[in-house]
Amino acid sequence: MNYNLNFFITILPYAFALHNLEEVISMGKWTKSIPKSIHQEVTTGQFAIAVGLFTLLGFVVILAKNFFPTREIYFLFVSGFAGMLFLNTFFPHLIATIYLKKYAPGIVTALLINLPLSIFILNSIHKLQILNIQQISLSVLFGGLIGVVLAYLFLKVGYFFTTKRWK
Amino acid sequence: MEIKFNWIGGATFILSIGNLTIACDPVLCEKGTVQDFFWFKSKRIEQPIYSENDFEAIDLWLITHNHEDHLDEIGMSKISDTAEIVCNKNSYTILKNNKKNKLSVLDRKETKTFFIKDYTIEIKAIPAIHGINPLSAFFAGKVNGYF
Numbered sequence: 353m354n355y356n357l358n359f360f361i362t363i364l365p366y367a368f369a370l371h372n373l374e375e376v377i378s379m380g381k382w383t384k385s386i387p388k389s390i391h392q393e394v395t396t397g398q399f400a401i402a403v404g405l406f407t408l409l410g411f412v413v414i415l416a417k418n419f420f421p422t423r424e425i426y427f428l429f430v431s432g433f434a435g436m437l438f439l440n441t442f443f444p445h446l447i448a449t450i451y452l453k454k455y456a457p458g459i460v461t462a463l464l465i466n467l468p469l470s471i472f473i474l475n476s477i478h479k480l481q482i483l484n485i486q487q488i489s490l491s492v493l494f495g496g497l498i499g500v501v502l503a504y505l506f507l508k509v510g511y512f513f514t515t516k517r518w519k
Numbered sequence: 520m521e522i523k524f525n526w527i528g529g530a531t532f533i534l535s536i537g538n539l540t541i542a543c544d545p546v547l548c549e550k551g552t553v554q555d556f557f558w559f560k561s562k563r564i565e566q567p568i569y570s571e572n573d574f575e576a577i578d579l580w581l582i583t584h585n586h587e588d589h590l591d592e593i594g595m596s597k598i599s600d601t602a603e604i605v606c607n608k609n610s611y612t613i614l615k616n617n618k619k620n621k622l623s624v625l626d627r628k629e630t631k632t633f634f635i636k637d638y639t640i641e642i643k644a645i646p647a648i649h650g651i652n653p654l655s656a657f658f659a660g661k662v663n664g665y666f
Contacts (some may be wrong), residue, residue, distance in 0.1 A: 515562050
């Protein structure tokens with residue numbers, strides 16, 4: 353179980369990268385096709401920069417395993433990361449797909465890869481008694497919140513690099 | 520000799536030297552217009568200021584490149600058929616398709632001399648960077664500046 357857990361934690365950022373790639377491919381077009389009240393229009397470049405930074409951060413968290421002060425702190429970060437992907441499957445991908453009754457960028461990898469992978473990781477961390485249920489719940493919650501804040505910030509960075517405002 | 524410089528907005532300006540008039544990049548879209556280049560977006564945040572007759576007597580147009588935030592549909596309609604036009608390679612086709620015939624394509628560092636009215640004008644295309652940062656400049660590609 354522990355061996356499997358380490359393996360699946362290692363592939364977590366790759367799954368995240370694949371998911372981000374699926375999003376990048378059609379996000380620009382998709383945001384143009386839906387009401388602005390649901391999602392602000394973004395260009396492919398802006399979104400690519402944002403998710404590129406996100407992906408990089410995901411790899412840093414997982415690859416920096418040996419630099420965390422304790423094993424517990426590392427798994428709090430892993431739970432946060434997995435929790436963010438878990439919540440992200442529902443908010444916004446699944447809800448957007450159901451509400452708009454059409455494909456939402458990222459829904460395929462979110463449902464087929466991120467959701468089972470994050471559930472397996474969170475469940476394993478609990479079963480192996482690495483973290484207790486309260487710690488996992490808080491990590492998932494914070495992971496989701498931090499994810500939203502980072503998405504906002506990274507989209508701002510993307511906007512800065514890809515949008516020219518001229519007089 | 521009177522020299523007048525009239526900045527219309529964005530990259531558009533009209534330079535009058537005596538009775539010779541030179542203008543650059545006609546982009547006259549409304550404030551708030553967004554040009555979407557797939558990877559990048561360009562948003563006009565001020566209204567261009569001009570009157571309809573400002574562009575009537577332009578002798579020479581300088582076109583840096585063909586992106587819509589430098590050469591748009593309204594701007595294209597202001598280029599008269601009698602005006603000389605200096606452009607870069609990538610704006611040649613769009614100008615030609617809009618029936619602009621007096622076109623001179625200048626690659627970077629190339630020079631061309633024009634004899635207009637009583638003036639001899641030497642225009643040199645110089646390398647220019649178009650973009651808000653090195654990344655967007657890379658994607659925007661080569662554009663001309665003029666000297």
